[in-house]
Amino acid sequence: MDTVLDGQPRERSNVSLADRAHNIRRHALLMGEVQGQGYIAQALGIADVLAVSYFHALTFRPDDPEWEGRDRFLLSIGHYAIALYAALIEAGVIPEDELTSYGSDDSRLPMSGMAAYTPGMEITGGSLGHGLGIAVGMALGLKRKSSSSFVYNMFSDGELDEGSTWEAAMSAASFGLDNLIGIVDVNGMQADGPSRGVLNFEPLAPKFEAFGWFVQRVDGNDLDALVGAFDAARTHACACPRIVICDTKMAKGVPFLEARERNHFLRVEADEWRRALAVLDEGRLQ
Secondary structure (H helix, E strand, O other): OOOEEOOEEOOOOOOOHHHHHHHHHHHHHHHHHHHOOOOHHHHHHHHHHHHHHHHHHOOOOOOOOOOOOOOEEEEOOHHHHHHHHHHHHHHOOOOHHHHHHOOOOOOOOOOOOOOOOOOOOOOOOOOOOOHHHHHHHHHHHHHHOOOOOOEEEEEEHHHHHOHHHHHHHHHHHHOOOOOEEEEEEEOOEEOOEEHHHHOOOOOHHHHHHHOOOEEEEEEOOOHHHHHHHHHHHHHOOOOOOEEEEEEOOOOOOOHHHHOOOOOOOOOOOHHHHHHHHHHHHHHHHO
8 A cells, every 4th residue: 555645645543743753763763872873963853854755745655665656765865874764664664673783784774875775765875966866867767657756855955065966956947857856954064064164055945946946945843844845845836846945953852962062973972872762752742
């Protein structure tokens, strides 16, 4: 059974999007504890976007990840793999008992996302800046097959530094790819420091509009805003690509991690993983 039909959720349970996002954060923390590391700040920050993607917007079959009629979800940001694995576990694509194998030898959950290893992982993410170009080619191919499927491409604000991203953005509009939905995670941090300090990409929305995209910018940790934006992206009446710019907070849901100095790779001490889980659960109960 498809999880979503024609962009509208087909309920499989009474689990809310807020609970889905919470569970995605829990899965990510549990995986991080296995290796004592991982891009956990990004995973916590993007969990709401992934919850809306997988439990509201995407059409897919958990038991058949390669089903031809599926929407494609591309993770351009390969180091966000821990976040996508958490979503795929919550969606039933990957069994939850594989969570403890994260980053281990022979695991289907390597620390950087690789399509050859993991069910539901459409592309091998990174080098950064390639995802949107792949998405353009995939969306164009689906168009030529008269497919009704959408291609979603999640990429980072750091990838806005890459010329390949903007070449792909121009190409998508030129080809009229109304089956392409970009999702950009604007968390303000990349490997070399604050994103806008490395290369200022603002004002971002007008740039994509000038390239011919239908643009929405929302709080990426506001589930209602995300639902509205994803619905509008699927139904907008123009022969143009669509993008949802998501402003997210790194480490969202775990206040003591949120409060730390912002860093591309957040250090979490061995005794802090369980504390983070407890704080996350306590916040959900309030």
